[in-house]
Amino acid sequence: MNKLIKGLVATAVLAALAGCNSDDDQVKTACELAGDACKTFTVIHTNDNHGRFWQNSKGEYGMAARMTVIEQIKDEVESRGGQAIVLSGGDINTGVPESDMQQAIPDFVGMNLLEYDAMAVGNHEFDNSLDVLDMQQTLARFPMLAANIYHKNSDERYFEPYRVFELDGVKVAIVGFTTVDTPKIVNPENVEPLSFTDPQVELKKVLAEIEQNETVDMVFALTHMGHYANGNHGTEAPGDVLLARSVEAGQLQAIIGGHSQNPVCMEGSEYADFKPGDECKPDMQNGTYIMQAHEWGKYVGRADFEYLDGELTLASYQLIPINLKTKDDAGELVYVTEEIEQDQDVYAMLKPYQERGQELLDVVISYTDGVFEGERNIVRGQQTNLGQLLTTAYSEFVTNNFNVTADFGVMNSGGIRASIAQGDISYRDVLTVQPFGNFVSYVTMTGAEVQDYLAAVAVKTGGGYPQFNKVAMDVNCDAGTVDIAQLGGRAFDLEQNYTFALIHFSAAGGDDYPIVNQHPNYIDTQLTDAAVFRDYFVKNPSLSIADYAPVDGELTFTKAGKVVASCAAE
Numbered sequence: 001m002n003k004l005i006k007g008l009v010a011t012a013v014l015a016a017l018a019g020c021n022s023d024d025d026q027v028k029t030a031c032e033l034a035g036d037a038c039k040t041f042t043v044i045h046t047n048d049n050h051g052r053f054w055q056n057s058k059g060e061y062g063m064a065a066r067m068t069v070i071e072q073i074k075d076e077v078e079s080r081g082g083q084a085i086v087l088s089g090g091d092i093n094t095g096v097p098e099s100d101m102q103q104a105i106p107d108f109v110g111m112n113l114l115e116y117d118a119m120a121v122g123n124h125e126f127d128n129s130l131d132v133l134d135m136q137q138t139l140a141r142f143p144m145l146a147a148n149i150y151h152k153n154s155d156e157r158y159f160e161p162y163r164v165f166e167l168d169g170v171k172v173a174i175v176g177f178t179t180v181d182t183p184k185i186v187n188p189e190n191v192e193p194l195s196f197t198d199p200q201v202e203l204k205k206v207l208a209e210i211e212q213n214e215t216v217d218m219v220f221a222l223t224h225m226g227h228y229a230n231g232n233h234g235t236e237a238p239g240d241v242l243l244a245r246s247v248e249a250g251q252l253q254a255i256i257g258g259h260s261q262n263p264v265c266m267e268g269s270e271y272a273d274f275k276p277g278d279e280c281k282p283d284m285q286n287g288t289y290i291m292q293a294h295e296w297g298k299y300v301g302r303a304d305f306e307y308l309d310g311e312l313t314l315a316s317y318q319l320i321p322i323n324l325k326t327k328d329d330a331g332e333l334v335y336v337t338e339e340i341e342q343d344q345d346v347y348a349m350l351k352p353y354q355e356r357g358q359e360l361l362d363v364v365i366s367y368t369d370g371v372f373e374g375e376r377n378i379v380r381g382q383q384t385n386l387g388q389l390l391t392t393a394y395s396e397f398v399t400n401n402f403n404v405t406a407d408f409g410v411m412n413s414g415g416i417r418a419s420i421a422q423g424d425i426s427y428r429d430v431l432t433v434q435p436f437g438n439f440v441s442y443v444t445m446t447g448a449e450v451q452d453y454l455a456a457v458a459v460k461t462g463g464g465y466p467q468f469n470k471v472a473m474d475v476n477c478d479a480g481t482v483d484i485a486q487l488g489g490r491a492f493d494l495e496q497n498y499t500f501a502l503i504h505f506s507a508a509g510g511d512d513y514p515i516v517n518q519h520p521n522y523i524d525t526q527l528t529d530a531a532v533f534r535d536y537f538v539k540n541p542s543l544s545i546a547d548y549a550p551v552d553g554e555l556t557f558t559k560a561g562k563v564v565a566s567c568a569a570e
Contacts, residue, residue: 031306043302051094051099063110063297068342087119089223090125093128102353121178122224124186171216171217172217178199179259217310221240241285245286254291301317367424367425379467382565387411390409393533394502405488417434447497450484453514459567460511477557477558
């Protein structure tokens, strides 16, 4: 394997990757003084790969460069008599079309090449039907772990609950857990044969199983549940912090996590203002170390452990940037650290998958008999057929997949980046319209809440100007009020409940929209707008723009006593 690292990385990165310093001129640690009685091992971890087997357009991350760093760590650890293990916090599926259209096969091939030892099962592993997941399990040369997923109405688990690894003579049981939110954030049909149990309850059960059946020195959890500072998980299911607190101190030594996609680098009980290249202190809860390496393979987490006299110590910890870039004073993109050369064997193995993915982007998926209008100067000032198309696609996706009827959809016009020309439509066309990878979400509110929401949104201008579907109302731009006649074809009633689809960017307050992602009835589907939009085209191989023309008189804006196209009108 080609392990060369360009420039000064042979010095700079080696120093960054080094664990305990054992040079003769340094004060020896208790571990070093103990000699063979002290065992050392290193956990290398990533999470939330989301299809990023290849570097991005800036040359950042990608499995080939990740391989170089992983091999460098392993060589350095083994040269000092230690041993390393490579773990993933799950969510290998869903994120970029080159992977999505190939059922994440290149990602699992890449993980095999990088010699992952185990992964937690993520919620996105259920974005496809179970036969696809079964294929991925067969392809993977490592176990997928999830102790809390069962065949429905059965005591039989769908995945291995744990696997025992021996690391430099230390036996570590690694237990997998998946967020209990999974059934509500994926298509229910994909998980209908399964049941998801409470990880806090299941952990106690698995600890008893391990005690009965194994002889181990310690237990780690490999999770896809999310890290939330001080356990404050909001509308999300409880995550790693509460898992650590759910058992007696000393029963669970470490949690290697995923799902929340944040670098778990702490200052006290709060997150540090972490930037690539900074030092990172993992969380510690109830005697349990908790770690997470952000997302997409942007970082490789490295945890160097020492085990002496029955005590586990984290000797050092780092999040190593994988070719991440930042702008210098001249505004040019430069590497945060020295450039890491891509492993050429991994590069060569994955390149055909990337090329095939690019070819699939140009496969025709639909046809339109006219232009879907998305030009900036038009879509930010009036309702367009493309706005109708997008909000219809989102609404129907929610209705068809989540056992709820979406009454209407909302889309900020700043998220619409291009028109779709008359003729054949490919996935590449979809990505020009929706390039940001926002997740589609939905929320159910009372009529009174919806009225307040629409009043705040309808008066937005510029990129915040909203595109709607199935909304009949009059907007008073001067008063900032709305008079709603119908939503989703239903007569509006303050006492009724209404569900609407939107993207997470807007739900989180983007373009100064009301923040709704903390609403108790808010659901983030964690499927991208482009993927949902593409699916709509596939299901509708021929489209007529007449079917998406805004309905005259359905939505009116009044300003200074005159009917105008939007509240931005002069």
